[in-house]
């Protein structure tokens with residue numbers, strides 16, 4: 349067993365850390381300024397993101413997430429393995445509003461690109477995947493619905509009905525990340541093509557251009573009050589008699605559930621890798637603050653309780669990282685299916701642990717911790733949603749426990 353990163357990973361880590369120091373961290377203040385500009389188009393991604401993308405691309409820090417087994421040969425992606433990408437994604441997590449987008453490695457586009465690469469037809473890939481890989485357009489993934497418990501995807505009620513050479517789509521979705529952004533040109537919509545089929549064969553996915561008649565992007569949903577306009581918000585979207593050609597179906601009718609499962613595996617590990625970067629940043633901020641702030645005659649850092657938070661944070665980060673790296677290694681060596689238990693384990697363990705660390709960092713900052721003057725409050729809000737998005741904790745625990753119990757069933 350070798351715990352060291354390989355030479356390629358180390359080289360890219362150094363390059364990425366230098367990029368973060370020279371470009372991304374200084375751009376955080378610029379992003380805040382651009383977001384606060386009353387003249388800006390509210391949901392358009394701020395210009396600084398495009399500037400960073402140009403620089404990242406020039407440096408070859410582009411589409412790093414696109415692991416080799418899904419690559420379009422000779423064209424795109426750095427050809428990294430999950431294990432090589434993991435420590436890089438972690439670094440981008442230190443500035444989650446900017447760094448993942450700068451490298452064209454941000455959700456939901458990453459999952460959508462992988463989905464198109466794996467399941468899209470040659471025509472769909474040419475039309476949608478290519479411009480996504482070049483960050484010329486953005487995309488969204490529309491599964492969740494306000495009217496049904498969407499953590500159980502068999503509940504999805506949106507109808508996709510065939511009518512001659514077209515599919516007709518009717519339904520309502522919400523929390524569709526990225527869909528407020530005018531640059532978002534394509535939605536991957538999950539709905540039911542055959543409600544009479546067995547529960548996991550009722551669903552299909554279709555590509556719906558955002559400007560198709562009948563698509564109404566109604567409003568941006570907030571996350572603890574944040575609109576997340578920096579990465580295209582989270583939209584409520586109405587589909588009323590929306591017609592698309594049958595060629596917009598992804599895969600075959602009835603495969604939507606299976607495709608959704610395949611899409612979420614890599615997405616979950618990306619979120620977890622970045623969340624570890626968030627935890628590292630929180631710990632750094634906590635240590636700096638505790639060293640500087642004096643209460644009752646001594647720095648906070650000399651209080652046993654604060655030392656306990658710091659030590660616990662370090663231990664928990666190291667535990668998480670090992671589990672995430674093991675999961676990445678399994679995905680590379682036995683595939684996403686073989687890594688199912690570990691993918692669920694990191695999805696359960698990471699957001700709640702990072703939440704704990706962020707909470708301690710907030711506490712150590714006093715009122716400043718909940719203010720707009722440190723990144724902590726927004727990091728906390730974003731991280732908290734990871735206990736819901738891509739499957740709530742309870743759903744992953746239910747499934748993991750059932751698999752565990754199965755071994756002992758006589």
Ligand SMILES: Cc1cc2nc3c(=O)[nH]c(=O)nc-3n(C[C@H](O)[C@H](O)[C@H](O)COP(=O)(O)OP(=O)(O)OC[C@H]3O[C@@H](n4cnc5c(N)ncnc54)[C@H](O)[C@@H]3O)c2cc1C
Nearest residue numbers: 489490491492497498499523524525733736737738740742
């Ligand atoms: C910021 C953010 C971004 C998102 N982005 C997207 C996106 O881009 N596209 C998209 O389609 N969706 C997106 N979502 C939606 C997200 O995936 C759903 O919220 C999630 O799947 C849960 O579905 P639900 O909200 O309908 O909750 P419900 O299904 O109503 O579940 C509510 C709660 O019930 C409990 N529960 C459910 N099942 C069980 C069980 N078996 N045992 C015990 N308790 C249980 C859980 O605590 C769960 O949180 C996003 C959500 C957020 C907050």
